[in-house]
Amino acid sequence: xxxxxxxxxxxxxxxxxxxxxxxxxxxxxxxxxxxxxxxxxxxxxxxxxxxxxxxxxxxxxxxxxxxxxxxxxxxxxxxxxxxxxxxxxxxxxxxxxxxxxxxxxxxxxxxxxxxxxxxxxxxxxxxxxxxxxxxxxxxxxxxxxxxxxxxxxxxxxxxxxxxxxxxxxxxxxxxxxxxxxxxxxxxxxxxxxxxxxxxxxxxxxxxxxxxxxxxxxxxxxxxxxxxxxxxxxxxxxxxxxxxxxxxxxxxxxxxxxxxxxxxxxxxxxxxxxxxxxxxxxxxxxxxxxxxxxxxxxxxxxxxxxxxxxxxxxxxxxxxxxxxxxxxxxxxxxxxxxxxxxxxxxxxxxxxxxx
DNA sequence: AAATCGGGGCA
DNA sequence: TGCCCAGATTT
Numbered sequence: 001x002x003x004x005x006x007x008x009x010x011x012x013x014x015x016x017x018x019x020x021x022x023x024x025x026x027x028x029x030x031x032x033x034x035x036x037x038x039x040x041x042x043x044x045x046x047x048x049x050x051x052x053x054x055x056x057x058x059x060x061x062x063x064x065x066x067x068x069x070x071x072x073x074x075x076x077x078x079x080x081x082x083x084x085x086x087x088x089x090x091x092x093x094x095x096x097x098x099x100x101x102x103x104x105x106x107x108x109x110x111x112x113x114x115x116x117x118x119x120x121x122x123x124x125x126x127x128x129x130x131x132x133x134x135x136x137x138x139x140x141x142x143x144x145x146x147x148x149x150x151x152x153x154x155x156x157x158x159x160x161x162x163x164x165x166x167x168x169x170x171x172x173x174x175x176x177x178x179x180x181x182x183x184x185x186x187x188x189x190x191x192x193x194x195x196x197x198x199x200x201x202x203x204x205x206x207x208x209x210x211x212x213x214x215x216x217x218x219x220x221x222x223x224x225x226x227x228x229x230x231x232x233x234x235x236x237x238x239x240x241x242x243x244x245x246x247x248x249x250x251x252x253x254x255x256x257x258x259x260x261x262x263x264x265x266x267x268x269x270x271x272x273x274x275x276x277x278x279x280x281x282x283x284x285x286x287x288x289x290x291x292x293x294x295x296x297x298x299x300x301x302x303x304x305x306x307x308x309x310x311x312x313x314x315x316x317x318x319x320x321x322x323x324x325x326x327x328x329x330x331x332x333x334x335x336x337x338x339x340x341x342x343x344x345x346x347x348x349x350x351x352x353x354x
Numbered sequence: 355a356a357a358t359c360g361g362g363g364c365a
Numbered sequence: 366t367g368c369c370c371a372g373a374t375t376t
Contacts, residue, residue: 049359049360049361050360050361050362051362051363053362053363054361054362054363086360086361087360087361088359088360088361088362089359089360089361090359090360091359092359164355165355165356166355202364202365233357261358261359262358262359262360263359263360264359303360303361304360304361305358305359305360305361306358306359306360306361307357307358307359308358308359343360343361344360344361344362345360345361
């Protein structure tokens with residue numbers, strides 16, 4: 001099947017046209033200044049489901065704080081999460097540190113250069129494994145991300161649903177056949193640059209495309225119809241009251257979220273499910289050991305995740321007595337809040353604090 | 355195979 | 366609003 005599609009495809013000419021364009025037009029990105037596998041690795045984790053422009057400032061700060069695998073391996077998890085604060089998908093940060101510790105312990109601090117060893121590391125899936133092998137170690141391995149699937153679906157007119165897992169495997173087969181054996185690092189990065197700047201999801205710039213003459217979708221004028229992707233289902237609504245609880249020492253009650261699930265290990269102000277809205281003081285006393293006097297509502301805000309939508313009402317409260325009984329909760333001064341990693345939704349609430 | 359896991363930018 | 370983004374892991 002793969003060979004059949006590629007029968008009428010000039011692989012060598014495609015490689016040359018793509019690479020010539022890349023050598024002349026490649027983006028100047030901070031993680032392209034060296035082939036240090038650790039630097040490549042960090043960049044690839046940060047770039048998962050995240051735009052280049054968003055990553056750049058995080059990447060600079062992270063590499064300054066954790067320049068080598070040893071610095072990251074020895075760091076406190078909370079410091080790593082603080083460096084990741086606002087970037088999202090926080091399990092990436094925890095998995096990265098866990099994997100780096102594995103590299104220090106098992107591979108003497110040297111990032112592995114085989115698919116088998118790399119694939120065993122936490123947070124390193126098929127894409128990241130291929131990206132490290134090709135970009136840092138110059139091996140002709142596929143690194144199939146959203147860009148690659150979009151470009152290849154158009155160039156070869158592949159109409160499979162790219163939301164399905166088996167389609168990624170199919171794409172890897174194509175890339176193995178088409179990838180440059182002389183410069184696989186540049187080849188993979190060239191496809192990504194092309195996907196990010198020319199072969200974009202909407203209104204692709206085919207008139208500027210260096211490989212338009214190889215593109216079956218362009219030939220038929222169906223580039224806007226590809227790739228095929230099943231629609232995502234809409235977010236589930238979750239409603240909470242969020243309490244900004246201040247005690248007589250001008251401290252605020254915060255708690256650490258569980259180490260599994262949504263926003264794992266990040267901190268937040270206490271959230272009360274809307275179903276308990278009529279028993280807030282009881283709920284807080286039972287769960288936190290704190291007696292409350294509820295104050296005015298400070299306003300509402302919404303926060304949208306990939307699969308959940310939070311509707312939040314912000315409510316002030318004063319702690320009257322009692323000691324905090326919840327293990328994961330504590331009162332902290334306003335100026336100490338900056339030392340804890342908070343999700344963006346709770347950063348938005350800081351402005352309601354006196 | 356489908357659900358989970360964040361946040362920002364864009365039309 | 367819905368869609369996409371240099372995806373991986375869990376169910």
